[in-house]
Amino acid sequence: MIFDSWGGIIRTVVAAVIAYAVLVTVLRLSGKRTLSKMNAFDLVVTVALGSTLATVVLSSDVALAEGAFALVLLVALQFAVAWLATRSAGVRRLIKSEPTVVLRDGRLLEQPMRRQRVTREEVCQAVRSSGAGALEDVAAVVLETDGSFSVIPRQKLGSGSAVAGLAGFSR
Known part of the structure; x- marks a missing residue:
């Protein structure tokens, strides 16, 4: 199928703009650590964020509020794990390899x-x-x-x- 309806395109535009704005805002609020050079843990979070953003933008089965919440939740989890890693050697060993x-x-x-x-x-x-x-x-x-x-x-x-x-x- 090449074209379904203008309603689907309008929903995609609105969802993309809002979800993108939510993601950029949350990433800016979460600090520089979220956007640092990636280790394996950061790569997983990045892929999850990209997948969630794509799902919110392209799937009418996912409400925009649910998608925005999922984006905020993923960044909050990444922030919490990074915060714990700075305070606990055990958590740090779990998520980061050694040089x-x-x-x-x-x-x-x-x-x-x-x-x-x-x-x-x-x-x-x-x-x-x-x-x-x-x-x-x-x-x-x-x-x-x-x-x-x-x-x-x-x-x-x-x-x-x-x-x-x-x-x-x-x-």
Whole structure:
């Protein structure tokens, strides 16, 4: 079916505008943490928000008030879990992975790389992106909780306090 009725199109426009406004307002009120770089938990919330928004906009079976409530509820749950994670190591361990050292003192760490499904090429690309030309010039490459790589050149390691507690890194 290509066209059903103007009523359906008008309902879609109204639902989209209102649901979008609710989502943007709730996200702005919930703070920067809701929109930060994503880890697995944040990705799940983002997918759920997108799915809910699409359902509200496209399905006449879902009342606009129910959809708006679902959007607010998902953001509130994300906010509550993030709040708990900042106060409880147990909750933090449940929702976030630990950063992983994949290169130490210019040497690739095969076991952590295998466990995290990281290839040599990905580590080398991160090293090149940092401006280093040789693995030997790098003190550490860390796979962060959001999936990005942090590259710490030897000359910038300093005391190493930023990597001191990570598995695979010891002074």
